[in-house]
Amino acid sequence: MLFQVEMTVKLPPAMPVEQAAEIKAREKAYAQELQRAGKWRHLWRVAGSYANVSIFDVEDNAELQELVSNLPLFPYMEIRVKPLCRHPSSIREDDS
Numbered sequence: 797m798l799f800q801v802e803m804t805v806k807l808p809p810a811m812p813v814e815q816a817a818e819i820k821a822r823e824k825a826y827a828q829e830l831q832r833a834g835k836w837r838h839l840w841r842v843a844g845s846y847a848n849v850s851i852f853d854v855e856d857n858a859e860l861q862e863l864v865s866n867l868p869l870f871p872y873m874e875i876r877v878k879p880l881c882r883h884p885s886s887i888r889e890d891d892s
């Protein structure tokens with residue numbers, strides 16, 4: 797199942813720089829692990845903001861919840877999820 801996931805990061809301004817850097821490093825490692833596993837298909841920065849638009853390819857809602865809630869930045873993000881399905885006019889073979 798494909799989902800569009802929009803994540804907006806809102807770190808507390810008072811968070812020490814070192815703590816923020818450590819969380820971001822763990823987030824990057826986990827995000828890249830999920831991309832290599834084919835679970836996190838697309839990751840795009842929203843220009844001009846600390847936000848991304850992503851496409852996840854997971855078994856079901858429960859797997860999406862598990863993966864997203866394990867993100868190190870999860871406590872500091874606003875997340876919006878939209879379920880996707882194939883568009884009848886799409887010419888791509890791999891977007892089911």
Ligand SMILES: O=C(O)C[C@H]1C=CC(=O)O1
Nearest residue numbers: 805823824827846847848
């Ligand atoms: O930077 C972000 O958009 C937040 C998050 C998503 C992947 C990652 O490495 O950090």
